[in-house]
Amino acid sequence: MSLQCLTIQYWLRKHAAYRPRHTAIVFEDKRLTYKELYEEVNRLANAFIAAGIGKGDKVATLLPNSVELWEIYWACASIGAVAVPLSPLLRGHGLFNLLDNSDTKLVITDQDLTEHIDAVRADLKMIPDNNFWVTDNNKNGYQNYHLQKQQQTIIAPSVEEVTGNDPYNIIYSSGTTGLPKGIVLSHEVRALYGCLFANAFRMTPESVVMHSGSIIFNGSFLTLMPAMLLGCTYVLMSHYDAQEVVDIIHKEKVTHTILVPSQILGCLQKPDFHKDYLASLEYILSVGAPLLQEHKQELNKRIPNVFYELYGLTEGFMTILDRNCALLKTGSVGTAPQFMELKIVDDKGKELPQGQQGEITGRGPLLMTEYYKSPDQTREAIKNGWLFTGDVGYLDKDGFLFLTGRKKDLIISGGVNVYPGDIEEIVIKHKAVKDVAVFGIAHKEWGETPVAAVVLHEAAVVTAPEIQDWVNQNLEARYQKIYKVIIIDELPRNVAGKVLKRQLKETYALIS
Structure with a gap:
């Protein structure tokens, strides 16, 4: 197969031709068939071209989950432009740095976020004045996204062919271990995401895929790409809410969904999160961080034979724990x-x-x-x-x-390597503990020593020293013993759901 074929440029066109009436995307009360989505994407692609965007040009978004964000991804794919999805939480220098670093030529945001673009707009010399777009209402100094589309035809534009080597998007790292890096992923990589993960996750054209987290993160592409390759129905939530996740799975007969560990924990608190109410489910993928064993066991008990786990990096390496091995290789x-x-x-x-x-x-x-x-x-x-x-x-x-x-999280205590994950698996077994993160702080005698930050179940009545004593009695090795337990209301996480251990270390560095 040539690299000319390993692209995602014409996936949508094929579904519009051969299964036009199949539902492509569901978002809140809006539903689009593949024919309707194709026409909307063609209008947008023509609007991009009219704005001077062509193959290789960068289109950045500062958007929450929305139909518009979905359309932008596929309009970029159709003309060979490069999608640069940015977190709506970016502000000031952080926002400017990524827009500048990515060489963005057009930026699309919504009304609620324009003030943050305005704060850095004067310094964004590389973006033409007319290439600041807003998706809702009119905003002085911004072009209206929908008006730009409406002025264009539904006919697919005449564009350059792309090859597998051409970039499709730039995903910026979360910056949990330093400044964000722009990770360039090609059409070939995204095409293979579609093929390899559709196979690994047992997806078919009849699958209904739901995503409740933000689709600006690479984890979303694990099912986003297979869904478009196969022509599935993609159910996109505006935001994560545990009860809404349960209800939408039931209502839409969802077969496949991704949840990060904190979201799985939230769903486990809901009484309807069980196999009888969610009978359509074939797959729940845990990504983003290790899921603690106690939570895995409860999930497998509630909804057997649907759990998959993926370890991986946006940079391009993954492992998959298949549902058939989930109980054999806990x-x-x-x-x-x-x-x-x-x-x-x-x-x-x-x-x-x-x-x-x-x-x-x-x-x-x-x-x-x-x-x-x-x-x-x-x-x-x-x-x-x-x-x-x-x-x-x-x-x-x-x-x-x-x-x-x-x-970077490894704790070296008295010259011995101490792995936080080993301790976390013990802490979570305490009946009062809902969530935990273990990290190292400086110690004058041992160099470093482990500290556990814990979140308690609502009805729990227990002290930090009681938890510490229980954990230290159940650890396998003396060098693993935790120096302190800190009870907090919530673990700090980034928008991708990863625990910010660096922030915990900075906050509690001076514990005595």
Whole structure:
């Protein structure tokens, strides 16, 4: 197969031709068939061209989940433009830096977020004045998104062909371990997302895929791309709400959905979250962070044979724990899918034998093209074709991967490596604990020592010292013992649902 074929440029056109009346997207009270979506996307693609956007040009969004964001993704694909989805929570220098770094030529936002664009607009010299668009109402100094579309034809524009090597989007890292990096992902990578994950997740054209988190994050593309490849119905929620997730799965007969661990925990609090009420479900994918064993067991008890877990990086390496192995390999995040390889290496890059912990590295056809305009960081991340993840784990005798943490989260206490994940699995077993994060703080004698931040169940009556004593009595090794337990209302998370351990360390660094 040539790289000319490995693109997503014409996926939507094919569905509009061969299954035009099939529902393409559901968002709140709006439903579009593939024919209707294709016509809307064609109007938008023609509007992009009229605004001077062509192959390789960057279109940035500062939008919440919406039909407009969905249309933008496919309009960019159709003309070879590069979609740059940015978090609606970006402000000030952070927003300017990403718009500037990405070489954005057109930015699309909504009425509620224009004030944040206005704050940096004077410095955005690379964006023409007419290329600031707003999706709702008229805003002085902005072009109206829908008016720009309405002025255009529904006929597909005549455009340059794209190849698999051409970039499709730039996804910026969350910045939990430093400044955000622009991860460039090509048409070929996104095309293979469609093929490989549709197969791995047992999706068909009749599948109904729901997404409740923000679709600006790479995790959403794990089902977003297979859904469009196959022509599924995609149910997009405006925001996550645990009860709404349960109700929409029931109402729309959803078959596939992605939930991050904190969202799974929220759903487990709902009495209707069980197999009888959610009989259509075939798949729940946990992504973004390790799901604690207690929560996995409860999920598998409530809704058997639907749980998958994916470990992966936007940069392009993944492992999948299939639902058929979920109970046999509890604690594992699975194996590398077809066409991917993984190995565990030491600090010198030497492969380690089964059972020994080291850095997880992987390679395969889903690797990013580069960190945008950052060749040094790209070379640091990808060496001889292998992506060095910065995560720590080991392989068991069957080749299943077990995570033990991030290298940056590793606690070295008295010269011994202490892995926060091992301690978290013990803490969560305490009947009063709802959620937990373990991190290291400085200690004058041991160098570092573990601290546990815990969130309690609502009805729990327990003290921090009581939890600490219970945990330390149940840990396997003395060097794992936690120095302090801190009871907090909520763990700090970024918008992708990942716990911000760096923030916890900074907040509680001076605990005595």
